[in-house]
Amino acid sequence: MxxxxxxxxxxxxxxxxxxxxxxxxxxxxxxxxxxxxxxxxxxxxxxxxxxxxxxxxxxxxxxxxxxxxxxxxxxxxxxxxxxxxxxxxxxxxxxxxxxxxxxxxxxxxxxxxxxxxxxxxxxxxxxxxxxxxxxxxxxxxxxxxxxxxxxxxxxxxxxxxxxxxxxxxxxxxxxxxxxxxxxxxxxxxxxxxxxxxxxxxxxxxxxxxxxxxxxxxxxxxxxxxxxxxxxxxxxIINVIQPNIDFTLSEAKRTRAFWIIGLILAFNSFFITGFTFHVVSIFESQGFSKSQAISIFLPISVIAISVSTLCNILSDYIKHKIYVLIMIISGFLASIGLCLLAQPIGVYLLISGLGILGGLFAVVNAVTWPKYYGRKHLGAITGKIMSFIVIASAIAPTIFSYCYTIFGSYSYISYVNMALLIVLFIGFFKVKNPQ
CATH class of the missing domain: 1.20.1250.20 (MFS general substrate transporter like domains)
Structure with a gap:
């Protein structure tokens, strides 16, 4: 060795x-x-x-x-x-x-x-x-x-x-x-x-x-x-392994791999696109640049609070519930983007993105070894990371074209909610492969 x-x-x-x-x-x-x-x-x-x-x-x-x-x-x-x-x-x-x-x-x-x-x-x-x-x-x-x-x-x-x-x-x-x-x-x-x-x-x-x-x-x-x-x-000769170590090809044959991977990619898509165009998004609804930037403080507070609590609880509860909460949070944030001109829209956007970002930190780190073991963790998380990177790559451009073609960023919410509905339907058959 x-x-x-x-x-x-x-x-x-x-x-x-x-x-x-x-x-x-x-x-x-x-x-x-x-x-x-x-x-x-x-x-x-x-x-x-x-x-x-x-x-x-x-x-x-x-x-x-x-x-x-x-x-x-x-x-x-x-x-x-x-x-x-x-x-x-x-x-x-x-x-x-x-x-x-x-x-x-x-x-x-x-x-x-x-x-x-x-x-x-x-x-x-x-x-x-x-x-x-x-x-x-x-x-x-x-x-x-x-x-x-x-x-x-x-x-x-x-x-x-x-x-x-x-x-x-x-x-x-x-x-x-x-x-x-x-x-x-x-x-x-x-x-x-x-x-x-x-x-x-x-x-x-x-x-x-x-x-x-x-x-x-x-x-x-x-x-x-x-x-x-x-x-x-x-x-030393025979270390007990409590989990089955899935290969990447085996993991890809489970529903959990795709549903969890896609909700993580959705998080990357929404947050990257929103962050890249945040000033323009808020200015299109009559807000100032300083008001646009200030939104990140409450989002960060919520994300850190959710991440801390849910990381601790993740040692004791099923991770499937986190996926459901991420899907619901995505709906809240998408509705908030549509209603951004109203106070309720700002609150929904902040709470949705905060919860979504906080749970991303939990699911993307803790769930993979819990569901698929440790031996092939690099291959599995590497593939998921490629999903996340692709989503972050295309997000700014899609947000931009949505605004230049339709005159409003709110239309991106319809795309978001269509994907979330598909994930919501698929969620009910997700189970821990272990």
Missing amino acids: INPNKFSIINPNKSPVFYGYVVLLFGSIGVLASIPGQTVGVSVFTDPVKDALGLTRNQFSNAYMIGTFLSSFFISRAGRWFDKFGARFVAFFAAILLGFSLVLCSLSVNISNFFSELLNVQSALVPFLVITVLFFLIRFSGQGVITMSSRNMIMLWFDKNRGKVNSISSIGVSLGFSVSPIFFNYLIDSNGWEKSWQILALCLFIFSFFILQFYRNKPEDFNLKPDGSKIKQTE
Whole structure:
């Protein structure tokens, strides 16, 4: 067996506390390290970067969509890498790739000018293609691989307490995502967008060292059990596995895989599209920009509260109920978008998106190992992540065309509710494959 401590001086067997808590800390930091590749991190750079490249907002958005969409085809493969090589090496190389990609992003104007002169072409197509490729790299490595490997690693180190530790992780991650736009905006104002991306890249290169030192693939590598205890000598040869480990192909033959995967993708679609166009959505109903931005505070409060409570309860109740609540929350948010001009619409939108986002953090982390086991967790969550990434890629464009063609964002709710009705019907035959 490959030495699980290779390139590291840290030995989990000598840890004064159960090493899973160390994994919880650094895995949560790993999810936060993905922010430069997430929509919330990229959106702050949109205006200065598109202006520097000479692209319109639509061109920049389309490049983001194409890059994100292309990345979804490779994330499933990354999930298989996770199962084969473990979280430690997959997350390490993903952090290096994301850091390198951010350096290239900071040089995107120079790269674009180089190719324009080399090809003797003065067209927006050159910077469009350059930023599309760079978006592919940061979305694949950031939103996809680092997030998946860090979250899955935490889940592998816990079983009975999986929900409780995920609640701790979710609180820190939610707060980090909430304040990141403010921090990134400060970086840009103080250093410019080019140097800001370089600073973030340097942070990722430094964190990659900590990944090698502190990330560990699974407790069994060190004769430990999930949640913390030693495997007895008589158990080393034949460790009892309480769950059936489904392969990806076996998981895809269950109804739960598709219903849960699609509701998670719906969450990504709605929240990404809404976030991308939030100012325009509210301005179309007579609200100001400050009123539009202020909606994220109550949504975050509800999401963190729901996530904390439901993560803890997830160790004791059936996860199927969470899927039903997500479907109902999607209906509430969709109705709220239709009635946004009225106070009741704003309340429905806030509560629906808050509950939806809070449960997303629970279901996307805790449900998969509970339903399908731990052995092929990377392949299964990698496929689900591809659904989520595709949904986030197409959402801004669909929201935009809905507004430009029909003159209102409310029509997107009809599309949402049609999908939710299908999921609601399919929900009643969902059961835990275990």
